[in-house]
Amino acid sequence: MSVDTEKLNGLLGTVVNELGAAANAALVLIGDKLNLFQALGEAPAGLTVSELAERTGMHERYLREWISAQAASGFVTYDEATERFSLSPEQKAVFADEDSPVLMTGGFHSLAAVFANEPRLARAFQAGHGIGWGDHCNCLFCGTERFFKPGYKAHLVSEWLPALDGVVERLDRGIRVADVGCGHGASTAIMAEAFPNSEFIGFDFHEASVEEARAKTRGIPNVRFEVARAQDYLGREFGLVTIFDALHDMGDPVGAVSHIRRTLSEDGTLMVVEPMAGRRLSENLHPVGRVYYAFSTNICVPASLGQEIGAALGAQAGEERLGEVIQAGGFSTVRKAVATPFNIVLEARP
Structure with a gap:
């Protein structure tokens, strides 16, 4: 087969861009951990490298190379005339504003775990076994x-809960809510603070x-957290049960949903929040789908395969498959x- 030079050059350009993105990912993580983006965001007129070094207490030579990489990536703006670096409002929203609904730096923290786990994942590919979430x-x-x-803060109380039939009114009056697979409790705390008349219990199997959830929510009186699996957590007559970006990680999602059904009141609601996905693979071949498929390969599918049943729905299961699981x-x-x-936010009723 002959090689199409034009197609080859296009592919090489894509791969070079990917190599740069992968190499710079660790530097974005460092910038977030050391508050370098935040320092730039607090200086509307921008900073020279020496000014950034003085403001942050970091070594100037490291900063010059770091900030050059960010400028080449389009993450920082460089003014050649003044030799100052700054963040545009859009760059600040993505990299430096903790209240921004599009803050993306958390994904780079997860990438550190992905690369650290690569040897174990390679062995799992060969053996077919899972990798536990806690591993x-x-x-x-x-x-x-x-x-x-950030997405939960932006959408959960203002859009997602109001889209459910009668749920906000019941939360205002006061009901019991179970947040299953709550992780560090961000979703649980957001709901608890918004609806003080309701009681919120977060369940997660990762002790x-x-x-961490308990430590982060001290001072919120209507929330508590328990170590428990989705298939057998304790409690009955919950008016609302929520699962945020966790159903596809479960080894036995049908078993989990069955247990939720038994613990839900007859007029209760199950809300399932999952990554957006189309029905067919071809609908997901875009940048967001690529992120989800990549993290699903690294994290979600191994986590499910490491549990009983090992359904391995994956992060791109989609509305139809998720609906089948919930109805089952x-x-x-x-x-x-x-x-x-x-x-995607799904509402299920008994």
């Missing part, structure tokens, strides 16, 4: 919270995450309540 380094759990929390677990109706470019 990853802690940066995965912190990164997961930081990646998903270290539950301990005993729910009579499932509907798409709302969707964003990153998430």
